[in-house]
Amino acid sequence: MESISGDEFEISDEQDSTAQEEKIFVTVRVRPLNGKEIAKGDASDWECVNNTTIIFKNNPSERSTYPNAYTFDRVYGCDSSTKEVYEEGVKGIALSVLNGINSSIFAYGQTSSGKTYTMSGITEYAIADIYDYISRQNDREFALKFSAIEIYNECVRDLLSHDGAQLRLLDDPEKGVVVEKLTEANLRDCNHLKELISACEAERQTGETTLNEMSSRSHQILRLVPILI
Numbered sequence: 001m002e003s004i005s006g007d008e009f010e011i012s013d014e015q016d017s018t019a020q021e022e023k024i025f026v027t028v029r030v031r032p033l034n035g036k037e038i039a040k041g042d043a044s045d046w047e048c049v050n051n052t053t054i055i056f057k058n059n060p061s062e063r064s065t066y067p068n069a070y071t072f073d074r075v076y077g078c079d080s081s082t083k084e085v086y087e088e089g090v091k092g093i094a095l096s097v098l099n100g101i102n103s104s105i106f107a108y109g110q111t112s113s114g115k116t117y118t119m120s121g122i123t124e125y126a127i128a129d130i131y132d133y134i135s136r137q138n139d140r141e142f143a144l145k146f147s148a149i150e151i152y153n154e155c156v157r158d159l160l161s162h163d164g165a166q167l168r169l170l171d172d173p174e175k176g177v178v179v180e181k182l183t184e185a186n187l188r189d190c191n192h193l194k195e196l197i198s199a200c201e202a203e204r205q206t207g208e209t210t211l212n213e214m215s216s217r218s219h220q221i222l223r224l225v226p227i228l229i
């Protein structure tokens, strides 16, 4: 997400210090075993022993000098809900974009680890909160722009365009990396954004992997840019 552009915009000291800290908040979420794994008698190798520590339970004895406990800003066990993950680790970051702070929220992990599942839920909650926040502003009015790309086999595609053309990445001295000719939609409202995200979902490359029948096979980047009007 990119922060607001607009002349009158000011940020508070608290927001300013958050921006200067360039904080990165890293969380881990363990997904529950799926039907296939349960049928095979698999057991989870990972256990969250408190809010910040996850342990690997099956260290072979000959490698016992390897660490088996890992600490993150927050860890979520397999009974956690996406709402919990969102509220504690993501909401503040998503809303900070409306106060002038560029922010990114991304998921990383092997196939079938639950990236799409978690990010879909998180996106839904973030959209609801962003529009709720905007509707409660009496002194500020926002316009939102939305764009979406997919990176697949080293190619960048515009998910809001049906022509399937490969887009070029350009290095702009002021803006940084820019995707040339990328469609930017001016959002009418929350439902418009949801419709566009569904359309992007339909455009994505999917395929089967040994671990995930509906693997996304690509990286998707959704970008929301609020503008003060």
Ligand SMILES: Nc1ncnc2c1ncn2[C@@H]1O[C@H](COP(=O)(O)OP(=O)(O)OP(=O)(O)O)[C@@H](O)[C@H]1O
Pocket (backbone or CB within 6 Å): 030, 031, 032, 034, 109, 110, 111, 112, 113, 114, 115, 116, 117, 118, 209, 212, 214, 215, 216, 217
């Ligand atoms: N926290 C969870 N609770 C219940 N089911 C989950 C959870 N996380 C993932 N799943 C299920 O596990 C399967 C794999 O998840 P998902 O497709 O999100 O993985 P992925 O990391 O995006 O995989 P890929 O990289 O292959 O696209 C899906 O069927 C999804 O519904």
